[in-house]
Amino acid sequence: MSKHYVPIATAAQRTWQSPAFMILLGAGAVMALGNKIYELALPLILYDLTKSSVVMSTMRGIEFLPNLLLAVFIGVLVDRAHKKRWSLTAILLQIVILAGLYLAIERGIHSLFLFYVAGFLLMTFGYAYSNARVAMVKHSLPTSMLTPANASYNFVTTFVGIAGPVLTGLLLMLPKLHEALLLTAVAFSLAFVTLSFIRTDETPRIAAHSREGFWKELQTGWTELRTNRLLLAMSIAVVFLNCSSGMVDTTIIFFAKDELKLSNLELGIVFSASGVGGLAGSLLIGRLRRYLPVGRLMTLSSLFTGITSIIFYASHSVYLLALGLFLYGCFETVSTVSIWTFRQETTPYHLIGRVSGITGSIFKLGMPFAIMGSGWISELSGPRTVFLITIAVNLLIFAGCWLSPLWKQRGVAD
Numbered sequence: 012m013s014k015h016y017v018p019i020a021t022a023a024q025r026t027w028q029s030p031a032f033m034i035l036l037g038a039g040a041v042m043a044l045g046n047k048i049y050e051l052a053l054p055l056i057l058y059d060l061t062k063s064s065v066v067m068s069t070m071r072g073i074e075f076l077p078n079l080l081l082a083v084f085i086g087v088l089v090d091r092a093h094k095k096r097w098s099l100t101a102i103l104l105q106i107v108i109l110a111g112l113y114l115a116i117e118r119g120i121h122s123l124f125l126f127y128v129a130g131f132l133l134m135t136f137g138y139a140y141s142n143a144r145v146a147m148v149k150h151s152l153p154t155s156m157l158t159p160a161n162a163s164y165n166f167v168t169t170f171v172g173i174a175g176p177v178l179t180g181l182l183l184m185l186p187k188l189h190e191a192l193l194l195t196a197v198a199f200s201l202a203f204v205t206l207s208f209i210r211t212d213e214t215p216r217i218a219a220h221s222r223e224g225f226w227k228e229l230q231t232g233w234t235e236l237r238t239n240r241l242l243l244a245m246s247i248a249v250v251f252l253n254c255s256s257g258m259v260d261t262t263i264i265f266f267a268k269d270e271l272k273l274s275n276l277e278l279g280i281v282f283s284a285s286g287v288g289g290l291a292g293s294l295l296i297g298r299l300r301r302y303l304p305v306g307r308l309m310t311l312s313s314l315f316t317g318i319t320s321i322i323f324y325a326s327h328s329v330y331l332l333a334l335g336l337f338l339y340g341c342f343e344t345v346s347t348v349s350i351w352t353f354r355q356e357t358t359p360y361h362l363i364g365r366v367s368g369i370t371g372s373i374f375k376l377g378m379p380f381a382i383m384g385s386g387w388i389s390e391l392s393g394p395r396t397v398f399l400i401t402i403a404v405n406l407l408i409f410a411g412c413w414l415s416p417l418w419k420q421r422g423v424a425d
Contacts, residue, residue: 031151031209032160035144038206040167042102045198046137049109051282052191053130054264055275059188060121064265064394068386071261073127075382077135078375085139086368087228090361094143094150095209101140102203108132109196116189138371146363147209149355159297161352166293170286232365239357242366244416245309245350246373248408252313253374254381255404256343258397259320261382266323266394267332277329284333288340295341296348305349306417312346313412317405324398 054067061067089097112129152160236243267273273281299308319342322335358366385397412418 034209038202041198041202045195048191049195056188064389065386068261068382072379072383074130074134075375075378078371082368082371086365089142089364094147098140098143101136104136106196106199109192113192142367145367149363161348162293162296232369235362246370249374250376251408254377255401257378257382258385258401262385262394262397281333285336285340288337289344292341292344296345304420305353306420308349309346310412310418312342314409315342320398320401324395
């Protein structure tokens with residue numbers, strides 16, 4: 012237990028009193044709303060155009076390529092950059108891309124290549140923003156407040172994000188489905204304005220580390236990760252967890268539309284169950300980390316997330332699907348917030364961009380291939396086969412984590 016330990020309740024109260032964190036929280040909430048609309052709208056737009064699970068999964072796979080190919084380099088640049096200016100630039104570029112894609116569709120341009128390029132660029136700049144946000148949160152708060160900060164951030168952004176699927180479902184009832192892209196651009200514009208009010212004192216930190224060469228800085232980040240053996244073990248486990256979750260995320264929309272025959276509005280409402288589950292997970296994580304170390308939390312989450320795939324496989328009604336999505340959102344949130352917090356707690360501020368970038372690349376190593384593969388499996392054998400595969404994958408992940416240092420970790424990070 013850290014000698015700087017602060018009780019969870021007290022730390023949570025102090026977190027909400029930080030002006031910088033509140034601005035980050037407000038901007039993140041609006042970004043979450045826009046992202047939820049985009050994440051559900053784009054696959055539905057593609058489904059409306061092609062009726063193909065392969066096209067939908069290919070789009071999702073391409074969107075994860077920036078994390079795999081560029082996250083390491085983005086991390087080095089974030090450590091060098093002024094975080095506020097970097098974040099504002101990343102958001103602005105996303106607004107431009109969304110507006111451009113909307114105008115292209117409005118003019119009758121439905122090229123899949125255009126969708127793929129736009130998705131790749133949106134995820135690139137989205138990751139550039141999120142990496143800098145992690146650094147700004149660490150810079151704004153002491154270590155003892157990071158768990159309640161991340162839990163609060165996840166709670167608020169998830170709460171706001173619940174409205175995204177519902178709003179998208181309502182919007183997609185209109186003749187022009189691509190208006191959802193314009194709505195996302197508007198949300199990002201509001202986030203840009205909100206974030207512009209944050210005050211930072213980053214200049215001395217930037218100057219202290221700007222004299223090193225790019226590759227030397229990257230090597231320093233790798234060295235830091237290798238010495239943090241538990242974070243390295245977590246990163247390897249997350250590779251497979253993300254493969255499983257990516258397959259589920261991609262398949263569930265096709266499954267709901269193609270087999271359960273849900274309307275766009277019904278789909279939006281049902282997907283809100285995942286957001287409600289995320290809220291529950293955000294409320295639980297602070298208490299759970301008082302009793303269980305992060306390694307054990309992640310191990311147990313992998314088991315319970317696998318159980319949700321059993322529910323998806325057995326779903327023949329909207330109610331069972333909603334139950335599975337609720338539990339899925341809850342367990343994924345517990346795992347994700349635990350990993351975020353542990354990475355922030357154990358990484359020096361001047362290295363947080365690099366370590367976040369390196370682990371971000373590691374996390375996504377298998378996702379593009381797993382997502383694209385799930386599309387072909389759905390096309391050839393049906394989406395329920397994908398759920399069976401993810402059940403097996405999660406059980407194997409649980410067994411591997413249980414036998415690894417993750418389960419043997421003692422104490423709690425708080």
